Amino acid sequence: MRTRTPALGAEGWFTEDGGPALVGSRCDGCAAVAFPAASFRCPNPACGGSEFTEVRLGPGGTVWSYTDLRYQPPAPFVPALEPYEPCTLVAVEVDGSGLVVLGQAVAGVSVEDLRVGARVELVVDTLFCDDEHEYTIWKWRPAGVAR
Amino acid sequence: MNDVIVAGVGMTPWGKWGRPFVEYGVRAASEALADAAVDWREVQFVAAGETVRNGYAGYVAGATLARALGWSGAQVASAYGACTSGAMAIDTARARILAGLCDIALVVGADTTPKGFLAPNAGDRPADPDWLRFRLLGATNPAYFALAARRRMDLHGATAEDFAEVKVKNARHGLANPRARYRKAVTAEEVLASPIVSDPLHLLDICATSDGGAALVLMSEAAYRRHGGASPGVRIRGVASVTPTYPNTVLELPDIATDSTAVAAPPTRGFMDSIGDAAYAQSGIGPQDVDVAEVYDLATALELDWYEHLGLCEAGGAEKLLRDGETAVGGRIPVNPSGGLACFGEAVPAQAIAQVCEITWQLQGRAGGRQVDGARVGITANKGLFGHGSAVVLST
Known part of the structure; x- marks a missing residue:
């Protein structure tokens, strides 16, 4: 049995508690939102605050752009499947956040299934597995598609 | 403000030979010094674009090149600005001359690039954005170029054929450039028949990585008057x-997310606009005065973006400008007469300097079969990961 754990580097970047969502920060001083979360200085140069509150982002969003990776990317990318299956990338304007977040699309979604302005939703899915772990990450899928 | 003078330029051919970068740098520097009729020992300041390994600085450039030319006691700086490293070195040398701290400076950029996709250094570095984008998403450089290309299609109705025509134009320009790595005419059909790397971009829409070196000798006006040049x-x-x-x-390499507009409206002029704006503002020259441009065509679609951000046409007008032949040599505002990255491939720290070499040759009337008739004002532009933008405006 593999342990389900967030991918290295993305710990705390997303959650499944209360439904899947990204986890960003909101500045206690100016309310600026950031993803990945700000921890020591607000990115808004008019503020410069250093206190933040965790904020859920998503799970809904609108496609800003999209593409795919026809060739296997180099390490540190780890392919989920051998041989490599091309994956699709989606940049999404995340509802209520004012920012765009890039993510892989879930398996089976190709560029043909996407268009700028289409609605998508966030899911927590497998990035890749090793013998002991299933490493998880956020991915995007077209809204309204059954799990 | 006094101007700084480009007194000499030098540039190796671009290729893939795997020799140490310092050899390319020394060859380019020697040519630039000869062009300026300057002895290396007269150079008071050396600024080098740092060699680049994906997102990071690689081998130490400035002192290594100074040593290879023969220790002379010159002051030195190495500049890292990703794809803009060469322009950052130019900026540093120019500022030093304008401040009166030196009269003669040498600017050099050279690199030896590995084959295939650029990739981060080995080892787990989960706090490094350039490592994270590969590990968490597999997001290669062409994927970012493709996201921008898809936006262009959606916003302005660009087509894969338009992108292919950029390659066709630049390949035609490169035929007349003896320093270009690829000197072969290409048809739109060939571009569209090449494999898709990241939809909508084909292999021939995306620039290669190359070895090469470029150098400039910069002088104060007073030194140039005193010294002259070849x-x-x-x-x-x-x-x-x-x-x-x-x-x-706008999503920038190597970021996974943009800034948020939750509490601050985006600037009226976005990042790519601000690059040209800053150089134009310093120079008192506007887009309407520009005769020739060298822009960073990492991918064909990006060249179209630059037409608009540099003010060569209105937003959404780039495809028409290209289709009308206005950006080809012989048109109203030729872009990438050198053949651009499409014909050179990217030797990262040399590239922004190579752009200035080309504009210099154009303004001197020394560009041979790719000469833009009567060119008196030129601009270069590029953009590198981690939020670096550069542009240089030159005039006769």
């Missing part, structure tokens, strides 16, 4: 080496 001097009128303004709403 070739007519060209004036540097403005150098931009700018970062974005918050909130930057």
Whole structure:
């Protein structure tokens, strides 16, 4: 049995508690939102605050752009499947956040299934597995598609 | 403000030979010194674009090149600005001359690039954005170029055929450039028949990585008057080496997310606009005065973006400008007469300097079969990961 754990580097970047969502920060001083979360200085140069509150982002969003990776990317990318299956990338304007977040699309979604302005939703899915772990990450899928 | 003079230029051919970068740098520097009729020992300041390994600085450039030329006691700086490293070195040398700290400076950039996709250094570095984008998403450089290309299609109705025509034009320009790595005419059909790397971009839409070196000898006006040179001097009128303004709403390499507009409206002029704006503002020259441009065509679609951000046409007008032949040599505003990255491939720290070499040759009337008739004002532009933008405005 593999342990389900967030991918290295993305710990705390997303959650499944209360439904899947990204986890960003909101500045206690100016309310600026950031993803990945700000921890020591607000990115808004008019503020410069250093206190933040965790904020859920998503799970809904609108496609800003999209593409795919026809060739296997180099390490540190780890392919989920051998041989490599091309994956699709989606940049999404995340509802209520004012920012765009890039993510892989879930398996089976190709560029043909996407268009700028289409609605998508966030899911927590497998990035890749090793013998002991299933490493998880956020991915995007077209809204309204059954799990 | 006094202008800084480009008194000499030098540039190796671009290729893939795997020799140490310092050899390319020394060859380019030697040519630039000869062009300026300057002895290396007269150079008071050396600024080098740092070699680049994906997102990071690689081998130490400035002192290594100074040593290879023969220790002379010159002051030195190495500049890292990703794809803009060469322009950052120009900016540093120019500022030093304008401040009166030196009269003669050498600017060099050279690199030896590995084959295939650029990739981060080995080892787990989960706090490094350039490592994270590969591990968490597999997001290669072409994937970012493709996201921008898809936006262009959606916003302005660009087509894969338009992108292919950029390659066709630049390949035609490169035929007349003896320093270009690829000197072969290409048809739109060949571009569209090449494999898709990241939809909508084909292999022939995306630039290769190359080895090469480029160098400039810069002088104060007083030193140039005193010294003269083998070739007519060209004036540097403005150098931009700018970062974005918050909130930057366009996804930049190597980021996974943009800034948020939750509490601050995006700037009226976005990051790519601000690059040309800064150089134009310094120079007192506007887009309407520009005769020739060298822009960073990492991918064909990006060249179209630059037409608009540099003010060569209105937003959404780039495809028409290209289709009308206005950006080809012989048109109203030729872009990438050198053949651009499409014909050179990217030797990262050399590239922004190579752009200035080309504009210098153009303004001196030394560009041979790719000469833009009567060119008196030129601009270069590029953009590198981690939020680096650069542009150089030159005039006769």
